[in-house]
Amino acid sequence: MNRFKVFLIVLVLISSKGFACLNWDIKRLKNKVEVYHDHKEYYVPRGHEFKIKDFPSLILDLEKGYEKTKDIDYLSDKGYVLIIQGKYEEALKLYLEIEKIKPNRYSTASNLGTTYELMGENEKAYEWIKKSIEINPKSHEESEWLHLKILEAKIKKIQNPTGEFFIGTNFGSEVLPKTKLSDEELTKLQDALFFQLNERISFIKPKDKIISVLLFELGNITLLNEAISDEASEIYELSKKYGFQNNLLNERLIICYKKMNEFSLRNNEELNKMASREQNLSDKLIKKARKNDNHFGKTILFSLAINVILLICSIVFFIKWRKLKKAATAS
Template identity: 25%
Template sequence: MKRFTLFLIFTFSTFFSGFSCFWDYDTIEMERMQFPDVIELISGKFLRHSQEFYQWRIEDRELKLQKYPDSLYLYNDLAVAYSKVGNDKKAIEIIKRKERIKPNDYTTYANLGTFYIHNGQLSLGIEYIDKAIKINPDAHFGREIYQRYLVEYVMQKMKNEKITLPLSSEVSRNFDRFPRYKLDNFYTFLVNKYNSKIEIPLQKDLLPKEELDKAIKGVMGMMKFGNYNSPVLLEALGDLLMANGWKKGARQLAARAYFKASYHSKQTETIRLYEQKVAYVLYHQYTKKKGDRFTIKELEKLLKEEIAEGVKYSEKIRRDEINWIQSGVNPEKEFAKKYYRKPSLGVRIQETNSINVDVENHYQKYKLNEKNNRKSFSKDTVSLNKSFKNLVKEHKGF
């Protein structure tokens, strides 16, 4: 009898220990180890040039092209600089001049595809991205492939040439489960793409880890070299970070991405839908005080601190670049000497002062009514009443 009792204790303890992370708390350090640099991208604390720098580069490259009209890299620099200051039509004009000098160049097609996408000419953009991928599918760790997929996904979500945010608003009725089959977001879009290319479809609707890592890296690349503030990119990143479910997903990072995406809308319903996505991913996220869940407001406080740190960092770079330009020194050389090292944010561990009952009520309000279904719920999404072209001009970078 004693032996049988010990056996039961061992069996139950072994069984439940296998699921301890499901109910346990995760710290932000663990997620950052799994997905390096994500929090810096979301907050904006990473190396990037100011608008003043790109205006300087336009003048500098225009002058150099007069002396060296066959220098191909100057066309790339000039076109990208025009795109960075919001003039994609000029960027397209410049890069086409380069194409006449050297046709069938990977960088020409990759840049031209991006400029067309920024200019709202999505089909034409995909056409040139495809040309770039055909020439060099592995360049930029395959970023163009996921850029193409993301544009396809957005086009699929558009109605009457208008986009609504969030792109995907469906969540499970049950916070205790993570049913991917009920979702219709960027991750499930990629799963369908992957299944269409293999002979035996995925049984659990989970991308292989190497594919998911490539997708996350691709979206991060678009944020870093395009626009880290784009709500489309932030939402796509959140979808991917939560892709492996409760145990392996990066809940705190995904929540930050969704939360920041909500800042780009003044529509109450749009903000509510993003907050619902945040509540869904954070429901099983615990703090150092085991058993305490933290609220959206508590996460927002940390996020605002991180964003403020990012703004302070980028403003410091901007002041330096303005001073270098005004002093007549080369800002590219000075930037390289001073800033070519990777910045990082300090570690922030989630804490909470909330009473457990209040936190539970906070999450319960976002649960869907059993009478609702995905189709009727999605109708609540508020249209921003902007064409896709205007939206991508406002949020450059994907």
Template identity: 35%
Template sequence: MHIKTLAVAVLLSVMPMAHACINTVGTDHQGRRFSPDDYVGKDLVDGFTKPHAQRYWLKQASYVIKQARNKPDFKNLTDLGIVLVYQGQYDLAVRHFLKLERLFPGHHETAANLGTALELAGHDAVALKWIGIGIQRNRQEHFGSEWLHARILETKIALARDPRYLEGRSITGVVFERTLVPALPIAMPPGNDGRPVKPWELNSALAYQLHERTGFVRPTDPIVANLLLDWATLNLAGGPIETADVLYDFAVTYGAERDALMRNRQSYIQRVLAQAGKAKANGGECGICPPMPPPPPPPPKQSRA
């Protein structure tokens, strides 16, 4: 679920994003320490349990309504639709975004917001069509994560037909070995552009989608639980195991079963963390962190007169 324009600014202010100025240290599954440039463990999950965006938009409602009346341009009318969503007026938000599409056709923001409003109003099949339109309009929609929103909607539609649909299935489409510490999956799902996503892109998509979804969907929920399980195991395989541990707990909060494999994995994590202590970064690897951007080119040499 995603709300665009100013909502992105709010989200960026509260959501962990890669390569931010964050001085954290995590531990890989071999006990080596590394700097993921992201929130780790409990600090990460805390950002999911505090509805910053909702508080912001409800507080700004009067101002947004006034701006939309005084200057009904695309930005102000989009913001008005966002307020309607956070107020829980989903049917009204759907009608508003449909009107916005007629007034200002072709914007990817409208397609994504309309898809969200339709889903919240209970129209998953139509929502899926609009999410697809948003992806067609902008392959980078929501940091390239809308492919996962589409998968979520497909799952909701399938669950309506078969309540047991999710048994043994992963919404993300990845398969982890059922071992104590699995390797990162080799086969990855296609992203917005149809190409297989990389592990760090899967991690980013799960972070973005779950941050939005947990703001609207309260425990328990099988879809959120399924996503959290995959995200936890992804972090165990290639990220900070501190994060894997709290995400397993978060998944249980949303209804996942704490089976023997999860208990063994969390026990293993605690043993590794106890041995690693609080050392500084010492050569650990992060298989799900974004690649560092290339260094800037050297300045041109000054010619001598």
């Protein structure tokens, strides 16, 4: 069996795993406008892909919504849009006004904390995030404790913060990460890291020391939990992009690439069988179609469409595989 088919089946296996864990993160404003519609692939934080194109029209529509209904959510969403635009002073002024109109709202406290942090006023940010947790302890998937630790590091101006400072544990200094945490504790920590990082990456571009450290720790947990290690390698690479520099990271990256390569080699026999079954199925379809002229044309077109899609997927995977192999060699 040729390598192209092997790459194809590996891609199918990985894709089936991906779709099983795939979910969508959607943010809609009060006026039903969709701000982002992201897909979450495992625990690789990519940030939100904001879909807004006409900011002035959207803000005007939200203002009209508030004038008509007096629903404070319209104003709150206007502030969120201002944050996306980077208009932090305007957003701050608006949220302080909202706090006067209707005090002690969770979203107001949370957004004030975020706005102050983006403006560099970390002490005020800390107080508002702390207040938001008091109002709603389960907010942001119960990950705001990590937000407070991040702000604490900024307030104390810690030059070289460690992962242990943020998450209260470490994964050792050996080539393979180790932990005494239970599976449940690891998953909860992984969820918190992903949520906080995904939000921060939406607004903070490389390089950022705190984000790089947290990405490294997320990569460690992901490597502990993964069989193939492709997601862990992506997170480690992202950590390097944000400025993390450590030989241990490179060593663990090499482990990821080796595991991925071993996975491909170990499954060659199974991949051959799958490809053979696929070919047999295709042959049977064609033979069956030839017995029925009315359906022959449709079946041929269907078969061709499948082959074209599989060929494209094969090429994409082949390129990715070569890139990963090259990166492993370079490391």
